[in-house]
Amino acid sequence: MGTASDKKLFDENGLRLDGRSPGDLRPIRIETDVLNRADGSAFIEWGGNKIQVAVYGPREAYPRHMQDINQAFVRARYNMAAFSVDERKRPGPDRRSMEISKVISEALQAAVMVELFPRAQIDVFIEVLQADAGTRIAGLTASAVALAAAGVPMRDLVVGCTAGKVDGKVVLDLSKEEDNFGQADLPVAVMPKSGKVVLMQMDGDLSIDEFNEATSMIFKATERINQIQRDALKKNYASTAQDWGE
Amino acid sequence: MPRDELDVMSEIKRNYILQKIKKDGIRADGRKLDEMRKVVIQTNFIPRASGSAVVTLGRTKVVCGIKIEAGEPFPDTPNQGVLTTNVELLPMAFPTFEAGPPSEDSIEIARVVDRGIRESKMIDLQKLVVEPAKQVWIVFIDIDVIDYDGNLIDACTIAAVSALATAVVPASTIGQKDFPLPITCRPASVTMVKIENIVVVDPDLEEEQIASARLTVTMAEDGHLKAMQKGEPGFFTLEEIQKAIKTSSDVGSQIRNNYPK
Numbered sequence: 001m002g003t004a005s006d007k008k009l010f011d012e013n014g015l016r017l018d019g020r021s022p023g024d025l026r027p028i029r030i031e032t033d034v035l036n037r038a039d040g041s042a043f044i045e046w047g048g049n050k051i052q053v054a055v056y057g058p059r060e061a062y063p064r065h066m067q068d069i070n071q072a073f074v075r076a077r078y079n080m081a082a083f084s085v086d087e088r089k090r091p092g093p094d095r096r097s098m099e100i101s102k103v104i105s106e107a108l109q110a111a112v113m114v115e116l117f118p119r120a121q122i123d124v125f126i127e128v129l130q131a132d133a134g135t136r137i138a139g140l141t142a143s144a145v146a147l148a149a150a151g152v153p154m155r156d157l158v159v160g161c162t163a164g165k166v167d168g169k170v171v172l173d174l175s176k177e178e179d180n181f182g183q184a185d186l187p188v189a190v191m192p193k194s195g196k197v198v199l200m201q202m203d204g205d206l207s208i209d210e211f212n213e214a215t216s217m218i219f220k221a222t223e224r225i226n227q228i229q230r231d232a233l234k235k236n237y238a239s240t241a242q243d244w245g246e
Numbered sequence: 247m248p249r250d251e252l253d254v255m256s257e258i259k260r261n262y263i264l265q266k267i268k269k270d271g272i273r274a275d276g277r278k279l280d281e282m283r284k285v286v287i288q289t290n291f292i293p294r295a296s297g298s299a300v301v302t303l304g305r306t307k308v309v310c311g312i313k314i315e316a317g318e319p320f321p322d323t324p325n326q327g328v329l330t331t332n333v334e335l336l337p338m339a340f341p342t343f344e345a346g347p348p349s350e351d352s353i354e355i356a357r358v359v360d361r362g363i364r365e366s367k368m369i370d371l372q373k374l375v376v377e378p379a380k381q382v383w384i385v386f387i388d389i390d391v392i393d394y395d396g397n398l399i400d401a402c403t404i405a406a407v408s409a410l411a412t413a414v415v416p417a418s419t420i421g422q423k424d425f426p427l428p429i430t431c432r433p434a435s436v437t438m439v440k441i442e443n444i445v446v447v448d449p450d451l452e453e454e455q456i457a458s459a460r461l462t463v464t465m466a467e468d469g470h471l472k473a474m475q476k477g478e479p480g481f482f483t484l485e486e487i488q489k490a491i492k493t494s495s496d497v498g499s500q501i502r503n504n505y506p507k
């Protein structure tokens with residue numbers, strides 16, 4: 001986690017640098033079907049994050065030896081654009097992005113009804129155009145929407161959110177500064193209907209009480225984020241209905 | 247994680263493992279649900295390394311060697327030493343492991359091991375500065391997996407922590423006096439997998455193959471969480487995670503008893 005610093009992350013009223021209280025989310029906006037070629041797509045703005053997601057498939061898995069005769073597999077590719085961070089990032093996969101791709105693939109695999117598509121793969125391309133802390137869960141949240149927009153059968157959407165510890169206090173949805181200078185980071189993703197946890201990572205230092213406080217904050221927030229996902233999906237069909245004069 | 251050579255496990259074996267866990271609460275090899283396999287640690291196995299350890303965890307075997315070299319710090323942390331972790335899944339360890347660039351699996355293992363050591367602040371990196379912004383000590387943790395029978399994350403963490411605990415900084419190479427690597431604590435990772443709805447500690451390969459999800463919880467002596475990682479396509483409920491944290495705290499202190507003094 002962050003390096004020791006005397007940077008103040010709370011003001012005298014206990015508010016955070018961007019004016020949020022500890023349990024507040026940053027503004028989130030999701031738009032679906034923004035790309036033409038892809039089978040499904042979503043664009044998410046979450047605080048300063050701008051992330052584009054595209055879904056291709058289900059389609060025949062390639063290379064052939066990867067095919068599973070019982071089910072499809074979900075292959076997410078998380079990638080950061082060279083211009084997405086302050087200092088130019090060397091393009092292409094690195095160890096961090098490979099790990100993130102893996103945990104996102106596994107989280108989505110839990111939600112998609114993969115048993116319906118033997119020998120198939122479902123590709124989810126996540127391009128982080130601008131990064132502002134919490135990219136993996138923002139990308140995952142948008143991926144679930146893009147899969148639904150592509151018409152891929154799912155048990156439930158997947159909703160992600162982070163909590164962390166800043167100046168010894170548990171807060172929701174870390175900002176960039178809080179991520180850099182905070183003491184813990186806990187990204188979690190759930191299937192909101194059942195509360196099943198499909199992604200969980202943690203680094204830093206959390207007592208068990210702090211962990212419980214953080215997870216209850218996250219669970220509450222995922223309900224709100226899930227509503228934003230649903231609204232985004234509905235909006236598209238509402239406008240289609242309008243075009244047809246209904 | 248890789249499956250066995252044929253990518254299948256016989257239905258009979260799968261059912262045997264399942265039934266035993268579900269009915270008797272005992273695992274195929276006779277262990278209790280929260281019981282680790284036997285851990286054997288041998289340190290200073292590679293005298294040419296700055297620190298080293300061979301660890302067997304049941305039939306899983308890994309070798310960790312630490313190399314410490316003087317070098318440049320990262321520009322954003324001029325007053326800290328550098329730590330890097332790498333895990334090699336050698337072809338000798340398993341029929342489907344192949345030589346070549348690191349696989350997703352080996353990257354994940356290395357990053358989870360690294361996170362536990364880094365976030366627990368096991369190594370006091372501030373004491374590894376020769377000249378700020380110019381020269382610091384770089385600690386390379388390299389782990390060779392030579393025999394694979396499940397739970398590489400814990401085997402590799404045990405090996406890395408044991409090797410670091412006995413490591414010596416070779417300061418004589420730059421005309422100073424050698425000194426032991428400054429260590430502040432001993433993190434222990436505990437990995438559990440979920441088989442149907444039962445969570446077992448320290449899975450062997452067969453258990454990994456039939457498990458739906460995996461959770462690693464790394465804690466230090468202070469009883470605080472330092473790193474976590476959920477893996478594989480299944481899920482955990484929040485209650486299962488809370489119980490897993492408790493298990494990690496108990497099993498972690500058993501692991502810590504094995505660490506070199």
